[in-house]
Amino acid sequence: MEPVPSPDQVAYSLKRYLSIKSAYSPEFSPDGRRLAYLSDVTGVPQIWMTGLAGPRTPQQMTLEDERVGFLSFAPKSERIAFGIDSGGGERFQIRMLESGGDTVVRLTDEPNVIHSWGDWSPDENAIAFSSNARSQEFFDIYVQDLDDLSREMVYRYDGNTYPVTWSPDGSKILLEVTHAPFNHDLYLLEVDDKSADLLTPHSGDAAFYSPTFDESGRFVYCVTDKDREFSAIARIDVASHELEFLYAEDWDVEGLSATNDKKTFAFTVNEGGASRLMLWDVPSNLQRELPLPEGLVGGLDWSNDGGKLAFSLSSSSANSDVWVFELEDRNSLRGGLSRVTTSSTCGIPASSFVEPELIKTRSFDELEVPSFLYRPKAGPRFPLIVLLHGGPESQFRPGFSPLIQFFLKLGFGVLATNFRGSTGYGRRYTHLDDVRGRMDTVKDAEFALRHVLERYPVDRRKVAAWGGSYGGFMVLACLYSNPGLWAAGVDIVGISNFVTFLKNTGPWRRKLRIAEYGDPEADRDFLESISPNNNALHITSPLFIIHGTNDPRVPIGEAEQIAETLKRHGREAHLMRFDDEGHGLIKLKNRIAGYSAAVEFLMQHVSE
Numbered sequence: 001m002e003p004v005p006s007p008d009q010v011a012y013s014l015k016r017y018l019s020i021k022s023a024y025s026p027e028f029s030p031d032g033r034r035l036a037y038l039s040d041v042t043g044v045p046q047i048w049m050t051g052l053a054g055p056r057t058p059q060q061m062t063l064e065d066e067r068v069g070f071l072s073f074a075p076k077s078e079r080i081a082f083g084i085d086s087g088g089g090e091r092f093q094i095r096m097l098e099s100g101g102d103t104v105v106r107l108t109d110e111p112n113v114i115h116s117w118g119d120w121s122p123d124e125n126a127i128a129f130s131s132n133a134r135s136q137e138f139f140d141i142y143v144q145d146l147d148d149l150s151r152e153m154v155y156r157y158d159g160n161t162y163p164v165t166w167s168p169d170g171s172k173i174l175l176e177v178t179h180a181p182f183n184h185d186l187y188l189l190e191v192d193d194k195s196a197d198l199l200t201p202h203s204g205d206a207a208f209y210s211p212t213f214d215e216s217g218r219f220v221y222c223v224t225d226k227d228r229e230f231s232a233i234a235r236i237d238v239a240s241h242e243l244e245f246l247y248a249e250d251w252d253v254e255g256l257s258a259t260n261d262k263k264t265f266a267f268t269v270n271e272g273g274a275s276r277l278m279l280w281d282v283p284s285n286l287q288r289e290l291p292l293p294e295g296l297v298g299g300l301d302w303s304n305d306g307g308k309l310a311f312s313l314s315s316s317s318a319n320s321d322v323w324v325f326e327l328e329d330r331n332s333l334r335g336g337l338s339r340v341t342t343s344s345t346c347g348i349p350a351s352s353f354v355e356p357e358l359i360k361t362r363s364f365d366e367l368e369v370p371s372f373l374y375r376p377k378a379g380p381r382f383p384l385i386v387l388l389h390g391g392p393e394s395q396f397r398p399g400f401s402p403l404i405q406f407f408l409k410l411g412f413g414v415l416a417t418n419f420r421g422s423t424g425y426g427r428r429y430t431h432l433d434d435v436r437g438r439m440d441t442v443k444d445a446e447f448a449l450r451h452v453l454e455r456y457p458v459d460r461r462k463v464a465a466w467g468g469s470y471g472g473f474m475v476l477a478c479l480y481s482n483p484g485l486w487a488a489g490v491d492i493v494g495i496s497n498f499v500t501f502l503k504n505t506g507p508w509r510r511k512l513r514i515a516e517y518g519d520p521e522a523d524r525d526f527l528e529s530i531s532p533n534n535n536a537l538h539i540t541s542p543l544f545i546i547h548g549t550n551d552p553r554v555p556i557g558e559a560e561q562i563a564e565t566l567k568r569h570g571r572e573a574h575l576m577r578f579d580d581e582g583h584g585l586i587k588l589k590n591r592i593a594g595y596s597a598a599v600e601f602l603m604q605h606v607s608e
Helices: 014-018 402-410 427-431 440-455 470-481 498-504 507-517 524-530 532-538 557-568 588-605
Strands: 023-028 034-039 046-051 068-073 080-084 093-098 103-106 115-120 126-135 138-145 151-155 160-166 172-180 183-190 196-198 208-213 219-224 232-237 243-247 252-258 264-271 274-281 286-289 296-302 308-315 318-329 334-339 357-362 368-374 382-388 413-417 458-468 488-492 543-548 573-578
Touching: 014 402, 014 588, 023 068, 023 296, 023 308, 023 318, 034 068, 034 318, 046 068, 068 115, 080 115, 093 115, 126 160, 138 172, 151 172, 160 208, 160 507, 172 208, 172 507, 183 208, 208 252, 219 252, 232 252, 252 296, 264 296, 357 440, 368 402, 368 440, 382 440, 382 470, 402 413, 402 588, 413 440, 440 458, 440 470, 458 470, 458 588, 470 488, 470 532, 470 543, 488 588, 498 507, 498 524, 498 557, 524 532, 532 557, 543 557, 543 588, 557 573, 573 588
Parallel strands: 115 160, 138 160, 274 296, 382 413, 382 458, 458 488, 488 543, 543 573
Antiparallel strands: 023 034, 034 046, 068 080, 080 093, 093 103, 115 126, 126 138, 138 151, 160 172, 172 183, 183 196, 208 219, 219 232, 232 243, 252 264, 264 274, 274 286, 296 308, 308 318, 318 334, 357 368, 368 413
C-alpha cells in the first residue's frame, strides 16, 4: 500500500478545511423582511443579518471575541437577545441589541452564573430566563423587566428547570423540569401568585420537547415519547391535563414549530439520521413533506405572518446554510424554496466531498447497530479512523464535517458507529447502555470495526480511534479492552475515571449524569473497574489528548490523570491544553492548532 500523503502534500490544507463557514439558527425580523442568524465567518459564531428582497448583503451585528450561543429576535420590535460565552466555560450572559445593533444592553452580568434563555413576554416588557445564581446545583426561573432591568425570581426549584414560553395573555409561563436525561415534566406557572400546575403527570420516563401554546392558551402542543418507543406530536389540555397523540411515525419527530395562529406546524422526522421536513395544516390535517436535498434540518422559525419558514440545512457534502420556504398556498402547503446564505467552502470544490454509506452490523448479542462508513476516493486500501460520538445520548448524523472530509482527502476512511445508547433508534436502544451496560457500547464499536475489516479494503495495521467527551471515554475504553485492534487514539475532552468525573463535573449536571452512568457511591466498584485510568496498563497504543482548561462538563483533571498514568506505565501520551476553551474547541485558531497537532500525531503512528 502507498503511504498516506502528509498534510503538506494534500491539495488543500487542514486550515482551509477548518475555515469552511456555516450559517444556522435563523430568526425572522418582525416584518419578515430580514433574517438574523449565526455564522462563524470571523472564526467564532456571531450574529449576522441579511435582507430577503433584492441583493443580499449580510451585515455582522455582533463583534464579540467569544462565541454567541443563541439569538432571539423580539416578535414586535427591533431588539435581539443573545447569549455570550467566556472562555468556553458555558456561563452564558444575556445581552440585547437595540437600535439596529448600535446599542448592546447587558441584561445579566454575573460571570460565574449560567443563564439559559427563555422567551420574550407577549408585550415585550420583560423576558424570562433561568439561572443558577442561588446555587450552582439548581436553576431557578426569573422574570426581568426591560425598562429598569429589575428582576424577580418567580420559581424556585432545587433541580433543573427552564422557561420555555409565555401563555398568549402573558399571565403564565410554561416551564420544563428535567429530572433525568429522558425524564421531563411541563409545569404552568402563574406569574402573579407563583403557583405551578403540573401538566404532564406520568409514571416511568417520559420526555417533552418543543412545547408551544395554541392561540387560545387552552392547549399545549409538544413532542413526547410518553408510553412510546419513538417521540410523536401530542396535544395537552391545560385544564384536564389529558394528552392526545396527533402525529406519529416509527422514527423520532423533532423540532416542532408553529405559526402565530397555530394553524400550520413544521417539524422534522429523524429517519436513520437524516431529516425529513414536514408541514402540517392543523385544521385540514393535511401533511406534506418538503422536497429538500437529503441532509440535516434544524432551527425552524416561522415569520410573524406565517407565510415563510426559515431553517438550516447541511449534509455530508454541503456545509450548513440558511434556507427559506415561502408558502404560496397555505391550503395546499405549496410554495417556493430559496437558499438565503451561501457559506464559503474556502475554495474547496463541493464535488470533492464524500457521502457515507450506511452499514448495519450484528453485535455480540445480535443487536443491529448502524454505522456510517466514509471511503476515500483514491487508493485500493486505506487506513481507518473510527469516530466515536459523545453524549452518549446523542447520534452521529451525516451532517457536514470539515474534519472528516480532510481525513478522506488524506486517504483515510472514517467509520462512525451509533452504538447502543445512541438516540434516534427508539427508547429501548437509547437505554441499553445505562450503568451496567456501559462496556457493551465498546463491544458494539469493536463488532462494527471487525465487520468493516472483513468486508472492505482497510489496512488492519492502521486503525485509529478518535472521539470527544463520552466519545473520548470510548477511545480510551477501546484502547484498553482490545489493544491489538488499534494503532493510535485521539481523546478530546474525554472521561478517564467515572468516579472523579462525577465528583468534579458541574454541580448542576451531576444528578443527570448519575442517572446515566451510575452512582459514585452505590456503583463505585463497578465504575472504578471500567474506568480507563484504572486499566491504563492495558493501553499499548500511543495517545493524543486535547482538553480545555475551562471545561465545566468534563474537568481537565480527567485528561491530566490519564496522561500521567500512561506515562508512569511507560506509554506514549501527549496532552495539549487550551486555556481559553472548555468542552471542545470552538475558536478557529484553536481548532487549527489542536487538530493540526492531532493529525500530525496520526501521520506518525498510522500512515507510515
